[in-house]
Amino acid sequence: MKEFKYTVTDPVGIHARPAGILVKEAKNFVSKITITKGEKSADMRKLLALMGLGVKQGEEVTVQIEGDDEEACAAYIEKFFSENF
């Protein structure tokens, strides 16, 4: 399993459009991707659940990736976070 932590710097937080693109891209991997903020978690393949976490600027999230392509998947997602959130 791979895991990384990320603190959101985007002024609007994890917002609709990039989140939508992320969800679409996440479906290209087979690994299970879970994002956690505090006590709430969401499946990265579900846009509304991901937005439902309401991640704002300055908040930290933990992303866990588990599955056959977890290396590549984790690298991709981490890069996406740093470029978009």
Place this chain on the structure above:
Amino acid sequence: MQVATGTKIVNGIAIGKLHIYKAPVYEISEAQAEDPIQELNRFEQARVKVQEQQHALYEKALKTAGEESAGIFEAHELMLDDDDLIDGCKAIMTEQKKGAEYAVREGFDNVAQMFSEMDDPYFQARSADIIDLKNAMLDVLMGNDTDSLQGTEPSILVAEDFTPSETVKLDKSLMLGMITREGSSNSHTAILARSMNLPTLIQCKDISDDWEGKFAILDGYNSCLYIEPTPDLIETLTNKHNEDLKKEALLQELKGKSNTTIDGRTIRVYANIGGPSDIGAVQANDAEGVGLFRSEFVYLNSKEDPSEEEQFQAYKRVVETLAPKLVVIRTCDIGADKTIDYMNLDKEENPALGYRAIRICLTRKDFFKRQLRALLRASAYGNLGIMFPMIISLREVRECKEILAECRRELANEGVKVADKIEVGIMVETPAAVLCADELAQEVDFFSLGTNDLTQYTCALDRQNAKLEPFSDTHHPAVLRAIQMTIEAGHRHGIWVGICGELGADQTLTETFLRMGVDELSVNAKSVLPLRKIIRSIDLSK
């Protein structure tokens, strides 16, 4: 005559008939459906159809409203792929044996409610997106015709509020203005109004159904609406409206033209901005670049000292969006009248002459380096310039440049990309800088005259003290001479000299500045085109 009031979004006047824009009322059967399989099929067909519609709206918005407004429709398309939403609706059809319309209403309302209960305004506003999608689904399922809601003649549209897809679908050629009961300055209605420069009132609580078809004038300058106005008022406001149209047409003609005098001298007219939210104004007013980006906003909008990453993102957004235009970012100019709690600055007897701007940066090196590293990183994404404020000596400039070079070396070692060439300049806003301009010019790529502080320091007149008004003269010969000396010194050493203070936008001085040889004027975005008009009418050979 009736007068209604609200909150204006843009200035301007709209004259015409009022038209009430009302979304259809959905009457949904709660009865059991005969054939759940058929309902599932209807749901699926509607979902695909609405996704196609959203995609078409995305394409349309991309052309008419730009990338940022269009993005929401791309998100809508993706929301309709959401498994939780789809499964929720399907369960209502298969388990409760209800019709597709009922399933859509319940399923989408559940998600909309989740968003409306969140505490952040951005996420709360997403519930409007879900409602928008719900209505689009219901329109398809029930065969509603939503295209004819707007009517066929030009009118001032009156509505409770407009959803994102309505704002794109509306035929703009038939819109004179907008009035809504709801909405905030961040709502889709307001965004549309600003991007179209359309007279608009929001938060107008007096809206009533019997306004339909009545003649009215929307006066954006005074945030009010006159229904069946008196003849006198019609005449006054029509004249004002015609003046606006004339002015606007003249300025629009100037877009894309150069700032060249009759005898062929061209200067650059740039915009002053305060943050990423001003990018739109720079583009709309056709500024050739940004001559002063006040970086204070990153410090003032933050509860704690902003991180390098946070600053980098903000600078990058501006530099990248405006590339290849030059964006000159002024380093932190905190102190004097701009104070911040987390900086723990002492209260001073004489703050204008006190611990501020570069003086803070040179004594709090880690703080300064965070900003310089963020600026250097952002430079890789466009054409960035760096400007140091409140300079009085050669030593300060050299020290700033040394720290900048140190940051560059660090980033190179970390393998971070930085632009090869970055223009570095200083604000000339103290008499000391004017008198040492020859020495300073040999150290930098440009000068930018900050006329507000230069006037205050040259005339020893406190800017904040209203009692000094009778003594102040914005065209004081000492200030004008200081400007001339600075331009001449700059040119002796082959660097460009601009003006970024209020005086730069003073149209009565434009010719004077041109004769002094100024290379650039950086002004508020709204003044760019009026200034271009003046420059194009000046003949320096006379």
